[in-house]
Amino acid sequence: MPAFEHAPNITELLREHARTRPDQEAVTLVRDLDRADGATTLTYQRLDAEARRVGAWLQERFPAGERILLLYPVGVDFVVGFFGCLYAGMIAVPAPLPGQYPHQRRRVQAIARDAGVRAVFTDSTHVAAVTEWAGAEGLDAVPVLATDVAGEGDPGAWRMPPTPRDTLLLLQYTSGSTGEPKGVMVSHHNLLHNVASFQRALGFTDRTRFGGWIPLYHDMGLMAQLLPALFLGSACVLMTPNAFVMRPHLWLRMIDKHDIGYSAAPNFAFELCRRRVSDAQLAGLDLSRWEFAANGSEPVQASTLRAFAERFAAAGFRESALCPCYGMAEATVFVSGRAHRAPVVRRVAAELLERHEYRPATDGQQARELVSCGVPEGYDVRVVDPTTREPLRPDRIGEIWLRGDSVSRGYWNNPVATAANFGAVTADGDAGYLRTGDLGLVHEGEVYVTGRIKEMLIAHGRNLYPQDIEHEVRAQHPELATRFGAVFTVSPPDEEESVVVTHEVKGRFDTEAFRQLASRIKVSVSREFGIRVGGVVLLKPGSVQRTTSGKIQRAAMRRLFLANALPALHEELDAQVLQARQSQPGEPPPGLGAMRGPGEEEFVG
Structure with a gap:
């Protein structure tokens, strides 16, 4: 039985670590792997002191149970803000920084309003931009605090609030692949039980060092990477998503240099590494101590697992380190997984x-x-x-269907959705x-x-999975590799559904090259799945809409297509698909329009 599983609550668990291992590393942000001063570390004692300071600031102003919006980049300041909320008995509401695109800013505004947040936490680098966003979105009455500014809060004034295990500590917002954001209500008990189940399934210990680049507002980054490390009394090493997306090999170098045994990522990250890490970057890497390479958050592809294991075997990576997992925010995060074996x-x-x-x-x-x-x-x-x-x-x-102590009690302030799903x-x-x-x-x-x-496709009386088609066209056409796509169906009134393939494409092409690529995509889908494609839309990178947890928003893409609001580089549509667009002029999904979509930028934050 994991030692932390029956802790009274998470606050007392962290305080116990601060007493028993005060000088041990808790969390580190790596900014530059090649500089001696290229990282910032908090020990358990320092994290406890900072959480008490921020907690005291909250206790002076709000009763327990208020919601606090956390708008941080990946880093130690998020960790302080999160635990400051727990120490004060507040409910943390992590979200991505508002960003530059209107749909990103409106999504964060929707989260803030749904949660009824009473304050916004950020860091001194972003406080001006966050304050400007709050004012523009009608949240100017909500105080914005840069929690890394010295003098805000007195750790000596903090008092431990009553915190039974069923106390809510987190609203994890998820929109799934369709719909408005919904706040999953997560309690201390949910989290303690879920991390204990995760540990039993995979077998990591307090000697396992954790780390990665997944944003901390993402359930995988927060509840399946940062918090397991801190519950165990181990350490978590962080790097920014932007650093990974720009230079994927830095993730692997960090795993090697910082002796990381557990690191998780969506399938696309493993694919990105195996395609973009050069032989020169591979040379000198030692991945033999990477024991748990968790792959989740989006469909896990067997071809990616095989190719990654083969590519990095020379660096000591073992196929048995690959851990395909299944999880979801409504079940806290972890549902199933198995380690120390080759993928089945x-x-x-x-x-x-x-x-x-x-x-x-x-x-x-x-x-x-x-x-x-x-x-x-x-x-x-x-x-x-x-x-x-x-x-x-x-x-x-x-x-x-799932039942267990990790399952949340439902969605915040949304009894209709709660009744439909729980x-x-x-x-x-x-x-x-x-x-x-x-x-x-x-x-x-x-x-x-x-x-x-x-998202099941029904085409010509057959049930097809869109992710299978998306994966197949990426596998067969290098121009689409490492990018994202969305497959859906449309139809005019009283007609059969037609399949439409939308996909981001990398590289520069003239009209004829686009036409040939679209034709090859149609042939590939026909050959592999026995169905006719009625439309191909080639998009610039970053156009495919995704949730903050990385899931493709196919329903949103379908509505954008019908509204003729996709930023297409090239379209080939047959008469039936054109008729569908003309007969069903769609409205763009709320907060979306003819714009560049999130793509990998959802992970960049």
């Missing part, structure tokens, strides 16, 4: 998969690869027909489940995720 990949019959049946592919049969996301830990899992709510027999694909009851009366909205199955005790219910 099943080749399944593509035709049966379309009928929601799992069966191994035979020789010569068209196949799809499904990656196991490991064994669920700390949950009851049912696979249920999403329409009838009938539990399904083994190896049938349905909606994944406390679900199966047709045979089994109650208390979270409806994940994910399609998948449990095979031999392991979770396989096949897609999202709302």
